[in-house]
Amino acid sequence: MSNSLSQMTPAEIAASLNLKPFQGKQIFRWIHQKRVFDFDRMSDLSKDLRARLAEGFSANQLELVRVSASPRSEGTRKALFRLADGETVESVLIQDRERSTICLSTQVGCAVKCSFCATGMSGYSRNLTPGEIVEQALYLLRDEEMGERTPNIVFMGMGEPFRNYDATVAAIHLLMNPDGLGIGARKITVSTVGEIKGIERFSQEDWQVRLSVSLHAANDATRTKLIPLNKKYPLDVLLAAVRAYVERTGRQVTFEWTLLDGVNDSRKDAQELIDVVRTVKASVNLIPYNPVAGLGFNPPPLERCEAFRDALVNAGVTATLRKERGQDIDAACGQLRRQHVELAS
16 A cells, blocks of 8 residues: 555655656646546556556555445435455545535544444444545546536545544645645535544644534533543533634634434524534534434424524524435435445445
8 A cells, every 4th residue: 555656745756766756746647637547548658667657556545336326416426435455435426516525534434433423333444544535536536527626625424534634634735736636725624523632733734724523512411422522522622622723723613513303403402502603713514414224313304404593593603504415325424334345346
């Protein structure tokens, strides 16, 4: 895996092969701009260089096993990838008119085990490398006619990004590289369930990448039931870290709130969230729950979701109610999960 060029910058590629800087950029562009992983197709490289590449390096680490298109949500596709060690991960592309959003995974499985999320049901295996993270986007964009547009990137797939901090940051830099996809920092969002050390480190980064915090409850009793990590980092600790982040960076955070029927969708829950947002520079993204068999949760009726949103908006909180896409192919938020290799074959 260390010889995979997909996770190297142009300078690192050049240094690894003792090439001139422009040659490192050529190879990087083939992989990241043109999404070509076959050295023989890299036509502006010399035959000798292509032979050297084939002998000691690989252009990619993932194998695309299957792409599932949603019949109900046009433009939504879920990709299943097999890794070199036989593990699998999923990621999602959502097309909405001219807007494209790619949801990337950072881990195989997840150890956080939020009670309403499918990803943690089969446990955690390992972190992904920067190349394995970035290649998810490269594969999903292979057949897309983007023109001058760039996609939005959200690290909200399988895993907790801040438990794979270094690889996540390296992947972001690769995605932003102007010789690759050239995605602007403000079009990239990292979502954490509340890893304090990760939030603290993230506040030190010199960029405009956005931060999202999966809140889901504004009191410790409910949040601990939903998110076991809340025992280690209760709300007062989490919110102090978020305030410090906002103060240091001057950037607004987004609170993610999955609406669960009878759990966190009442007027009281809305008021608790309003009280929290008033102390933090934040907007709120409301997500009606996407059902996962065996977990025992349900989405609230649409009227209650809208009433929850309206309560926030009427209190002066910037809040949106997400229209979910991809439920029919288990591609919506909270529905990605590990699959056995046998099923992927």
